Amino acid sequence: AQSVAQPEDQVNVAEGNPLTVKCTYSVSGNPYLFWYVQYPNRGLQFLLKYITGDNLVKGSYGFEAEFNKSQTSFHLKKPSALVSDSALYFCAVRETNTGTASKLTFGTGTRLQVTL
Amino acid sequence: NAGVTQTPKFRVLKTGQSMTLLCAQDMNHEYMYWYRQDPGMGLRLIHYSVGEGTTAKGEVPDGYNVSRLKKQNFLLGLESAAPSQTSVYFCASNPVRGGSEAFFGQGTRLTVV
Numbered sequence: 362a363q364s365v366a367q368p369e370d371q372v373n374v375a376e377g378n379p380l381t382v383k384c385t386y387s388v389s390g391n392p393y394l395f396w397y398v399q400y401p402n403r404g405l406q407f408l409l410k411y412i413t414g415d416n417l418v419k420g421s422y423g424f425e426a427e428f429n430k431s432q433t434s435f436h437l438k439k440p441s442a443l444v445s446d447s448a449l450y451f452c453a454v455r456e457t458n459t460g461t462a463s464k465l466t467f468g469t470g471t472r473l474q475v476t477l
Numbered sequence: 478n479a480g481v482t483q484t485p486k487f488r489v490l491k492t493g494q495s496m497t498l499l500c501a502q503d504m505n506h507e508y509m510y511w512y513r514q515d516p517g518m519g520l521r522l523i524h525y526s527v528g529e530g531t532t533a534k535g536e537v538p539d540g541y542n543v544s545r546l547k548k549q550n551f552l553l554g555l556e557s558a559a560p561s562q563t564s565v566y567f568c569a570s571n572p573v574r575g576g577s578e579a580f581f582g583q584g585t586r587l588t589v590v
Contacts, residue, residue, distance in 0.1 A: 370517070393576050404481075404567060404581040405520075412576035451519065457576075464535070465510065465569075465579055469519035 363388040365454050367468035374442045374475050382437040382471045384452030394435040395453040395465070396426055405451060411435060422446070442475045449473075479503050483568050483582035490558040490589045498553040498585050500568030506580075507573045509551040510535075511543060513564040514584075520567065526551055558589045 364387045374380045386392055393412055397405040409420025416428045426437045435452060452468040484499040500509065507528050512520040512535075522535030526545040540562060542554045551570075555562060565586050571579040 367519075395578055397581075402584075404583045405569075407578040407580075410576065410578055464522060464525065465571075466522070467512075467520040469517060 363392075363454050363456055363464070363466045365452050365466055365468035367450075367452055367471045369471050370469075371472045371474060374473070376444050376475050376477050377441050380437075380439050380442045380446070380473065380475070382450050382452075382473060384435045384437065384468060385433050386435060386452070386454040387433060388454055388456045391457040392435075393455040393457060394426075394428060395455070396420065396424070396435075396437050397451045397453065397467075399449040399451065399470075401448075408437070408450075442473075444475050444477060447473055447475045481568055481570055481580050481582040483566075483585050485585060486583065487586050488588070490555075490587065492558060492560060492589060494558050495554070495556050496558065496587075497555075498566055498568075498587075500551045500553070500570075500582060502549055502551075502568075502570040502580070504570065504572075504580065505548070506570035507548075508571050508579075509545065510569045510579065511541070511551065511553045512567045512569065513537065514567060515564050523553065523566075558587075560589045563587060563589045 366385045395410045396408040411418045411428045419425045481502045510525040511523040521537045524543040526532045529548040532543045544552045568582040569579040571577045
């Protein structure tokens with residue numbers, strides 16, 4: 362069964378500093394990996410994804426993520442955090458074998474708090 | 478282009494009452510999902526559908542039923558609501574292509590008293 366782990370419930374960063382939100386995954390085959398962001402009282406918004414190819418993926422709002430197959434990780438990064446980045450971030454995985462009906466499995470989420 | 482629309486946005490139920498949550502998408506997506514979001518537990522899959530007329534159980538299906546009579550609609554039913562079903566419910570859809578991202582509705586906040 363596929364699974365996602367986000368080891369940090371909350372990450373605190375000062376504005377202007379780099380940020381990292383960690384994600385590790387487990388699948389039996391090759392993964393599709395996604396990051397979503399959720400602002401208060403809103404649905405999830407897509408940030409970026411890894412399908413294949415370059416291990417460094419760039420997404421919306423200056424975010425990027427690095428796929429590391431040997432460490433089964435897909436950490437979300439941003440070089441310079443903004444207060445407006447404060448939100449709940451979810452990592453998700455889907456197996457490339459569509460025999461599992463393309464189920465998307467989410468981590469428990471990491472709350473990012475960016476302060477002045 | 479509305480995307481994924483959930484109805485209603487808020488609801489309070491008494492224990493034992495029934496209700497249906499409606500999810501509608503206008504992107505012609507094959508796959509649709511119902512998740513519940515609880516503090517500290519992330520999003521958990523309740524039921525999903527890979528096409529019109531098909532449904533399947535997710536990881537927390539007990540107490541819920543679903544139907545996908547039309548491709549654009551995915552209904553989630555609670556036959557006899559329990560306080561443990563107090564949660565925020567999200568619907569999502571995506572195309573068949575596995576690398577496609579899912580699109581989410583704005584959520585339904587359900588309280589069972």
